[in-house]
Amino acid sequence: MKKMKKLFAVLTAILLGVVLSGCGASVSEADSKSPDGGRVVVDFPSSLLKRSLIEKGVIGAESNTTVFGYRAYLIEYETKDEKGESVTASGLMVVPSESGLDEAGRKKLEYMKAKGFSTVLDGHGTIFADEEAPTVGASMQNVPEGSPTILSSLYGFVTLQPDYIGFGSSVGHQHPYLLEAPTANSMLDFAKAAKEFAEKKGIPLNGQLYITGYSEGGYAALSSAKAYEEGRDESGFSLQMSAPMAGPYLMYHVARGIVELDSIEHPSFIADVAYSYALAYGKSLSQLVQSPYDSMIERLFDGSYEMEEIEAVLPKLISGEGGLLREDVVDSILADDSDFWFNEALKENSPVYWAPKRAMFMLHCLGDDIVPYAISASSVSIMRDSYGAQSVSLIPVEAAISSNPDTSLRLSHTECALPAYAVAASIFANARKKTIGY
């Protein structure tokens, strides 16, 4: 019996040994952080990307076009929110890469590296769900997405896309939606952090900076160009020109245009503005938004929900019974009541009251159904007529892509984004060619 016990002891030991040898199930992590303060979240070869761009009909993407590989880094950085408090935010830095390039493409890239990459600081459009943020989407999907496919892979710029405060690494923080100072901070502070990262990583930058962005990103572009020219940039980049696109630069005018309507297709935008401004100005949201929506909005805009989900809850009706905004708010906006804090906040956060010295091309589609073309037209007029800006011009995107100023083509806000980026990239590339040589 003793012998049998011994045998079972050995059997048990071996069985346990086998169980404990389960270390064979581990795989070293694919997404471990790099020591340089950023990590690669997308590294996609040019060949497949080129096919995708051609299939999508992206302007400039043709079979004989060089399309560079797409390498994107997630970088965290410090910026300041609307109260001046420090926030750890994140952004995506997309660098043209050699992955998948043929010999000619490789030589071209080597030449560009020798001359240094020019950089485009690009503000993304309005998002509500955190998973739509540039770094979050890139980290989850590992595929090229959005404007950097044009700016970096097609035109060879390094693209910088901050997530903005409230998304990515700062997801717990309320997004300061369409508030000028924190928006500009998140753009320019990311440019500074990305430049430092590039130096550590040996990514050759030539110091040129171009600024663009579409929709909210257009607003971010104009805000950050203004902040740059006001001397608030610490990156050391040299701003060459900017191309804000389809942004709601005149916030009061945009708000007034909305409240003049009975109902609105996308109430999420004005609801987010109300929420963001109430928080920034220390006001109660119930001063702007009717019950019960005033108590729902914090949850709706916490980064968990996409626009469709939010708009399934919010009313389309602007005001009145069951509407979104209080009637006195609507009346005050319509009356341009200067005692009403919200009107003044909207005007304070309209980054058009200055005269850019660097070239600025405002791009906007004539057929824009969300942010009217007139917003850009009025913004240009204010900067030119009231502030004497010499270098600001307005380009209707439909006219630019059809090479016909009288074109009848009209593109909606959504349809306009890709062509607008193609036009902006082309303008930037021409400027780069004149100054850098490629």
Place this chain on the structure above:
Amino acid sequence: MNRYAKSLFTIATFTTLAYSGAYKIPEQSLSAVALSAAHVAHTTGADSAYYNPANMAFLDRDTSYLEGGITAVYLPSIDFDGMQYLDGGLLPAGASSRKEWAVIPYDHFVYKAEGDWRWGVSITSPVGLSKRWNSSVQRAFAEEFTLTSVEINPSLSYRLSDNLALAAGLRFIYSEGEVRSDASKLGLPFKRVMKGNVVTAAYNLALSYRPMPDLELAATFRSKAELEEKGEANLYVGGAGRHFGASVTIPMPATLNIAVAKTFMDTLTMELVYERTYWSSYKRLDFQYDSPIQNILIPLFDDPKDKYWKDSDTWRVGISYNYSDRVTLMCGYSYDETPIPQKTLGYELPDSDAHIFSAGFKIRESDKLSWGVGVLYDYKKSRDVKMGENINAMGGEFDKGGALLLTGGYEYRF
């Protein structure tokens, strides 16, 4: 006793191969190799603990039996001559898989009888698979598919009468799986690395009946075990990837053996075995991840892959001949059906029906010790796959493959 025990449980490596019907490995002793696993009704040594534990009841009751050995396995490359439809086009897909070597140790032990009861234990490698391809098309599907296993199978027999015995056993199975797929050589920047492991349990039953001294009847059953390989996976799009908790379940199917053995003139024994393997439990291969994977990879690495294998039959015949008091000669033949239908055949296991031939001998050195050698050749029939009928969109012919096994083993009685 302790040193015997240590010897009994010496396990060097896990099994890593696939040669016999899909990924089961029926040959787990010297006699089983030499007899093409026609070794169920007439088992006379320690390997009774594995092949028919009811027969432990009929072994000499005052003797303990110990058997150990090692099988070297050589898997020649499998050739594929054909085309692959992928990414909107037809690609030439002619290629050969890598040749594989593996070593399978085994140990069996049967302790002396205690009344009508008797126990034994086996350590074996009941399933295994290793298929690796370096060619660009095949790597996209199965750069590597590896399944390794070790089973500890204690069993207990009860002698109901002089000619009837029953047995039951518990099976503790440890298994590791590894899957690698890499489509980058096709210009598709998608790659998967996954490793997992599992400990699971099953049972086995056996019945032996000897209506006459020279006629042995037996039936054995091994229950199904689900190998839920849990571990981790890296899924890459280009040079960037994400890390996931991951799992995949593959069945270790139930098997039923019905066997009859007849001994002629006390020297020559012929055994016939019918084996039914219940592969139809393998309906799909479904990788699970602990969070949603990259959208672009879902069709490749997340969508369940249909398998719908069918139950398979294997017919075995083995002959052992006591040439002298010292020498026993053995030979065997099996016809082994593949369970894999043409519809779901894939590069990870391009299996086909097989003819299996084997031979071997045992030398009795003393009353206590004997040793022997067995060899087995598994000849796989070539197999056509029609592109329109295969869900993996391959068309062509698989050829060669098969396996060559060489086993050296000993038996010690005390």
